[in-house]
Amino acid sequence: AQKVTQAQTEISVVEKEDVTLDCVYETRDTTYYLFWYKQPPSGELVFLIRRNSFDEQNEISGRYSWNFQKSTSSFNFTITASQVVDSAVYFCALSENNAGNMLTFGGGTRLMVKP
């Protein structure tokens, strides 16, 4: 069975600090997809990134970067020079190849960025 663990339930940083959100997953499939979603205070989840299991290249998008390592079953998310607007709950999620768009979510990490 697939499982996603986000060990950090809450992180607090001061603006401009870098912060890394950890995500560890379990799956028996060789083909799977990993995701990060952001849930701002307004409530709705917003898609950030998708990675498939065959693409271990790290990705950078502005201040956001993702480090995918199959050897440790991890898909960590780093925010560089954090800003107050980054304050949100962040979810890592996993979908196996035959599961269509059905995602298994981690418990989420609440990030608080203080000015």
Add this chain to the structure above:
Amino acid sequence: NAGVTQTPKFQVLKTGQSMTLQCAQDMNHNSMYWYRQDPGMGLRLIYYSASEGTTDKGEVPNGYNVSRLNKREFSLRLESAAPSQTSVYFCASSEDPSLYTGELFFGEGSRLTVL
């Protein structure tokens, strides 16, 4: 551009009462989903509808029923509410899962309290 709209946003029920959460999407998506969000547990899939006319159980279907009324609408019904169903409920939609994108579009959530 409304996206995914859920109603009501807040509801308080007494144990044993019934209610229906409504969800509509205007993106012409084939697939729709109902998740519940509980502290520390992330989002868990209740039911999903891969396409109009089909529905399937997710991870936590007990105590719920769904109806895919048409391509736009997917409702979630609690026949006899229990305190364990106190949660935030999210409706989501996505393109045809056979074209797998993994990107779900979420509504703003419905906060339900069962006393």
